[in-house]
Amino acid sequence: MSANSSTLQLRDGRTLGLAEYGDPAGNVLFYFHGYPGARVEARLLAEPAQRLGIRLIGIDRPGMGLSTFQARRRFLDWPSDVAGLADKLGIDRFSVVGCSGGGPYALACACKIPDRLVACGIVAGAGIAGPFLSLISRGLPWLLSPLIRPFFQDEEHAARSGRRFNGWWPEPDKKVRPRVGNILAASLVEAFRQGSKGLAYEGTLLGGHWDFKPEDVHCPNLYWWHGERDRHVPIAMGRAVADRLSGCKAIYYPDEGHISLIVNRGEDIVRTLTKRSY
Numbered sequence: 001m002s003a004n005s006s007t008l009q010l011r012d013g014r015t016l017g018l019a020e021y022g023d024p025a026g027n028v029l030f031y032f033h034g035y036p037g038a039r040v041e042a043r044l045l046a047e048p049a050q051r052l053g054i055r056l057i058g059i060d061r062p063g064m065g066l067s068t069f070q071a072r073r074r075f076l077d078w079p080s081d082v083a084g085l086a087d088k089l090g091i092d093r094f095s096v097v098g099c100s101g102g103g104p105y106a107l108a109c110a111c112k113i114p115d116r117l118v119a120c121g122i123v124a125g126a127g128i129a130g131p132f133l134s135l136i137s138r139g140l141p142w143l144l145s146p147l148i149r150p151f152f153q154d155e156e157h158a159a160r161s162g163r164r165f166n167g168w169w170p171e172p173d174k175k176v177r178p179r180v181g182n183i184l185a186a187s188l189v190e191a192f193r194q195g196s197k198g199l200a201y202e203g204t205l206l207g208g209h210w211d212f213k214p215e216d217v218h219c220p221n222l223y224w225w226h227g228e229r230d231r232h233v234p235i236a237m238g239r240a241v242a243d244r245l246s247g248c249k250a251i252y253y254p255d256e257g258h259i260s261l262i263v264n265r266g267e268d269i270v271r272t273l274t275k276r277s278y
Helices: 039-052 075-089 100-112 131-136 140-152 155-168 171-191 197-207 235-242 258-264 266-274
Strands: 004-009 015-022 028-032 055-059 094-099 117-123 222-227 249-253
Touching (some): 004 075, 015 039, 028 039, 028 075, 028 266, 039 171, 039 266, 094 100, 140 197, 155 171, 171 258, 222 235, 222 258, 222 266, 235 249
Parallel strands (some): 028 055, 222 249
């Protein structure tokens, strides 16, 4: 399923890249991609969005895909970008879903712009890093991102690299890879479209301290989905955050991994987040 990709300019002159899927007249679900990733990762939910009549919009974070790099940004800067994009598109209220590294960004929206949200969902969301990881994340992403960029210079290289590096994936993720490998490859290529700077900065954010606390999040329709066989973001990290979220409805699947979760449970996720009146 092809994307309708475009860019919109924010008030400060920066641009945000977006890709749209599903029904243009449907209720809106903004998709926040993982790390590394880009707007086209939203294709993972494109088919259920189409079946359910939902307007699904994937957004590139700053420095990735088509979005302008933003120096010194923090998680709580993201809700303003999302609200600004929604205003440009004439969207009043919407739902958000953050997958993996996009999870903290979905929670930031629930923290800062809860009045704009119908629902907030986190799928295999990244946890809060401990002291050691926070320390090494200050420099390690800046070293690694340029080194791995050549592996994702185009979709052919990205697909080959993905097959080479997925030996440690759990069996549920290996089973779904043939169905979504092209989506993941395209997303990785777009993540490096502008080089490695955006990825490196994002790595420091995800490995560092959040600029808000889970206890600061107040959203009446808040959901967390996680696979217990997830090796990218271990279930313990997900539980540690979900347990601190007031009113969060957490669902844990014993037989799902990191990628298989959104592939196999995508329709349930989309339906849950968009079933309420906007």
